[in-house]
Amino acid sequence: MSEQKAPAKLKDKWRQKKWYVVIAPAAFGNVELGKTLADDPQKLIGRVLETTLYNITEDFSQLHIKLYFRIVKVEGDKAYTIFKGHDLARDYLRSLVRRGSSRIDGIYPITSKDGYRMRIGILAISTVRTKSSQKHAIRRIMEETVRKKDGQLLYDELAQQLVLGKIASEIYNAAKSVYPLRKIEVRKSDSCR
Numbered sequence: 001m002s003e004q005k006a007p008a009k010l011k012d013k014w015r016q017k018k019w020y021v022v023i024a025p026a027a028f029g030n031v032e033l034g035k036t037l038a039d040d041p042q043k044l045i046g047r048v049l050e051t052t053l054y055n056i057t058e059d060f061s062q063l064h065i066k067l068y069f070r071i072v073k074v075e076g077d078k079a080y081t082i083f084k085g086h087d088l089a090r091d092y093l094r095s096l097v098r099r100g101s102s103r104i105d106g107i108y109p110i111t112s113k114d115g116y117r118m119r120i121g122i123l124a125i126s127t128v129r130t131k132s133s134q135k136h137a138i139r140r141i142m143e144e145t146v147r148k149k150d151g152q153l154l155y156d157e158l159a160q161q162l163v164l165g166k167i168a169s170e171i172y173n174a175a176k177s178v179y180p181l182r183k184i185e186v187r188k189s190d191s192c193r
Helices: 053-057 090-096 132-149 155-164 166-175
Strands: 018-023 032-038 048-052 065-075 078-088 103-111 117-126 181-191
Touching: 018 065, 032 048, 048 053, 053 065, 078 090, 078 155, 090 117, 090 181, 103 132, 117 132, 117 166, 132 166, 155 166, 155 181, 166 181
Parallel strands: 018 078
Antiparallel strands: 018 032, 048 065, 065 078, 078 181, 103 117, 117 181
């Protein structure tokens, strides 16, 4: 006769996990972004959370802006983040481009004063179709404006200006003399660090 062994007790991994409150960086008001679950606080570091600007500011007009935050440190039951990047919702981008208008895109690198590198994508929408020479002139203005900001702002300040539209409005004011534009948006930013 064979002896039957008692089955080994399984550890319930779910019960070992703990909830952590995720906090936005100071540039976004240190608001609570949400909660995340982990069994070890070190497993949280590097995790990326997605939220909308509406969840932070409670302004319904900013629902289309998606923000990404990376967890960098954990203290107690709080996980602190830095800004990783943002982009605009795809349906919002599709609604901007209409028949008879032109879409002008540009992607530019930028470095903050404290050494963070980013790539930003800027989108300009004209009221009517533009010539290629006018598109080149608008892209040149985009690049000049980004170069003026290169190395001038701290990372948090740069993130605020990208997300809240200050850089886009500067480009719009400079480029509207070249050709009538309907809208300029920083459509995407991504941290390289």
